[in-house]
Amino acid sequence: MTYRALAAALGTLSLWAATSCGGSGTSSDTGETKVGVAGWGDGLVDHQAGYRLADIRAEGGRAGRIRFELESGRTDIAELTSWYWSADLRYVERAVAQPTRDGAWEASFPDIPGGPGHLVVAFDSGDEEIGDLVLGSDLVTPRAKHRSSEAPVSDGDVQKVGAYDVTLSGDLLLAQPSTLTLTVSSAGTQVEYAEAEIAAISIASGAFARFEAEPDGTFSGTPSSPGRFRLVVDVLVAEQPLHAVFERTAFG
Missing domain, CATH: 2.60.40.1930 (Macroglobulin (MG2) domain)
Structure with a gap:
């Protein structure tokens, strides 16, 4: 079961908790945080406020890399930070993504174990009303030939x-x-x-x-x-x- 499926199953509980503890600014219809709240998005969807993660390609192994495109029509994003974790959360790593010559982004995650995982990217949209955005997508990376070490x-x-x-x-x-x-x-x-x-x-x-x-x-x-x-x-x-x-x- 993917994270999105799990999130949907827990949607009712999360909405009840957010309402009881003082709303989180999340729409119950779309699952997306409302525009105007800086730092919105929880990485469970690949699109927010006109931005979308697309064409995600992953390489596993010791020199693991994940390449992706950020569809938006804007080209002035100065820095994009990314996190990748395996579905069992035994592997979690952070990387600053670098722009490629063809307009995409690439992040290096050493010792990617392979199998199902999740990619999250965070960046400043450059729009004061939107602020920082967090997008995410499930993906499957190629199986590595070696077993990566598990972080304590x-x-x-x-x-x-x-x-x-x-x-x-x-x-x-x-x-x-x-x-x-x-x-x-x-x-x-x-x-x-x-x-x-x-x-x-x-x-x-x-x-x-x-x-x-x-x-x-x-x-x-x-x-x-x-x-x-x-x-x-x-x-x-x-x-x-x-x-x-x-x-x-x-x-x-």
Whole structure:
């Protein structure tokens, strides 16, 4: 069963939860967030506000790549960030997609395991009324000749990545802005990081939420589905990328 099918099965529950906890700005008729809300879209559909993901092609293996087109009639998108995960969420990776000479985009995801998965892309539409958009599509990548390593998942606040401890604190509030705090330390001493991305993926529905960095150093995002989420943290410390995965429950 695909994420879209799961999302449809959980649609009634998600709508009830969003209404009970203070509406999320989602239309019950289309499943799409209304225009005018910055950062709309949960990655469960491949089209929003005149934009559409199209012609998705995937290559599995150690040098896995996913190529896709973004149909919109606009060519001024400066940066497009993408995430790809396997259907069982054992593999989750983030990549900044690069434009190709023929007007498409390509993202590199090393060690793609192959099989069913889901691609999500997030970008600034350039329209103040729309803001950032999140599109997504199910796809099947070719089976790899080797078995990719599974990223460890932390149920607590701390995950050790190499010589660093990545700490993510804060609760997920269903259909409400949630605030998370990210810190990185080494040998007990907190260190500064150059940049960071935090994303949440619903284990049940595949709904995606991106957490935006706030001026006070925290990250804010709004989960749109109930239940357990995988929180994916990508942070750059001393030019070294760190990848950590946490698991939390969104509650209202």
